[in-house]
Amino acid sequence: MKIRVGVLYGGKTTEHEVSIITAVQAMGFLNKDKYDVIPMYLTKENEMYTGEPLKEMDVYKETELLKRYCKNVVCYSKDGALVLQNKKGLFKRTIATVDIVIPCVHGYNMEDGNVQGMLETYGIPYTGSDIYGCTVGQDKVFQKQILEAEKVPVTKYTWFYDNEYYEDETKILENIKKVGYPVIVKPARQGSSIGIKIANNEDDVKEAIEDAIKYDDKILVEEVISNMTELNCSVLGSNSFMETSAIEQVMGKDEILSFNDKYIGSGAKKGAAKKMGASKGMVSADRVIPADIPKKLASEIEETSKRAFRALGASGVVRIDFLYDKKSKKYYVNELNTIPGCLSFYLWLPLNKEYDELLDDMINIAVKRYKKKLKKTTIFESNILSTFDGTKGTKGIKGKLRHR
Numbered sequence: 001m002k003i004r005v006g007v008l009y010g011g012k013t014t015e016h017e018v019s020i021i022t023a024v025q026a027m028g029f030l031n032k033d034k035y036d037v038i039p040m041y042l043t044k045e046n047e048m049y050t051g052e053p054l055k056e057m058d059v060y061k062e063t064e065l066l067k068r069y070c071k072n073v074v075c076y077s078k079d080g081a082l083v084l085q086n087k088k089g090l091f092k093r094t095i096a097t098v099d100i101v102i103p104c105v106h107g108y109n110m111e112d113g114n115v116q117g118m119l120e121t122y123g124i125p126y127t128g129s130d131i132y133g134c135t136v137g138q139d140k141v142f143q144k145q146i147l148e149a150e151k152v153p154v155t156k157y158t159w160f161y162d163n164e165y166y167e168d169e170t171k172i173l174e175n176i177k178k179v180g181y182p183v184i185v186k187p188a189r190q191g192s193s194i195g196i197k198i199a200n201n202e203d204d205v206k207e208a209i210e211d212a213i214k215y216d217d218k219i220l221v222e223e224v225i226s227n228m229t230e231l232n233c234s235v236l237g238s239n240s241f242m243e244t245s246a247i248e249q250v251m252g253k254d255e256i257l258s259f260n261d262k263y264i265g266s267g268a269k270k271g272a273a274k275k276m277g278a279s280k281g282m283v284s285a286d287r288v289i290p291a292d293i294p295k296k297l298a299s300e301i302e303e304t305s306k307r308a309f310r311a312l313g314a315s316g317v318v319r320i321d322f323l324y325d326k327k328s329k330k331y332y333v334n335e336l337n338t339i340p341g342c343l344s345f346y347l348w349l350p351l352n353k354e355y356d357e358l359l360d361d362m363i364n365i366a367v368k369r370y371k372k373k374l375k376k377t378t379i380f381e382s383n384i385l386s387t388f389d390g391t392k393g394t395k396g397i398k399g400k401l402r403h404r
Helices: 016-029 057-061 065-067 114-122 132-136 140-147 163-169 169-179 200-210 259-263 270-277 293-312 343-348 355-374 389-402
Strands: 003-010 036-040 048-050 071-078 081-086 094-098 100-103 157-161 185-187 196-201 218-223 228-237 244-251 316-325 330-337
Touching: 003 016, 003 081, 003 094, 016 036, 016 057, 016 196, 016 316, 016 343, 036 094, 048 343, 057 065, 057 163, 065 071, 071 114, 094 100, 100 114, 100 140, 100 355, 114 132, 132 140, 140 293, 140 330, 157 163, 157 169, 163 200, 163 218, 169 200, 196 200, 228 293, 228 343, 228 355, 244 293, 244 343, 293 316, 293 330, 316 343, 343 355
Parallel strands: 003 036, 003 100
Antiparallel strands: 036 048, 048 071, 071 081, 081 094, 157 218, 185 196, 185 218, 228 244, 228 316, 316 330
């Protein structure tokens, strides 16, 4: 009997379209001999749809077409599975049943633990990091604070909330000055380079902050590494075992690796990318794999990737981005992506791990975690309410309040 795999994606996020790219790619590469693949597409209004047409990229170009040929559904859990039931119509019927979910969501509201919390409540296994790992993975400030505590190298930084900036702009600007210009300004909990700008002076930084605040109320400002090249490494595993992918060197055309570099620019045309149609997601960025770096540096990047993976409580497949100063020969962890674009499959191809094998590994890790969690104590057999006199307790509280 095949495993029924739900691929969950879309949602109310600035990275909605990026999520669609990742999901359609994953659905195309899941082994059809092992799995029944069930799309679970969330519109920008968080309405869920399912249906075979959702496996093709063209259907997303016309929203009305999508709604006409796909089923609008709601979810509920039953017997350890997730049931997708039609939302509209007089009679409720089961459209599909899901055994395990692959979240292909990106960005704030989706990748930050919200989706994982929903799946935990339903009691269904899912791939990738859990709630805690995803929350930390989405918040760049949390990441830096934890990595600093674990002695993992990070760049100099400062952070603040939007209200703090409006209440005491002078203090915030002074803190930024201590970091040292030029700086890079980021919404702390966005991804795909959305809302990120480099500032060379105070006027620039004010403009960059105003732009970042459009996307998040928590802002990160960090030093710009001169003579910088970006190196990325994927990690696959759990807290009990980890393996690292090939390392890539990203060759962005813009001053920083922008949204355009990642998802719109021209790039890789070979191998698995041929099967992806017009939009190749992160595969489209210009890159060198494996990175043209010394073996010693590659070994250090791999080991530091594992340390960051463990410290941030990650699971499944992630991508860890590094900034490398070619002059000082120093490297820094920039961020960890808990659900990277294209699930970073292209970083595993040089190690002869095809995309379908990577998806198999992700599913196996998720199942093992789910079974392990079932063995943990989550409720107590005793019921403290059985001996609790609610009426008397309420009177006692009222008496104390009157006495005061």
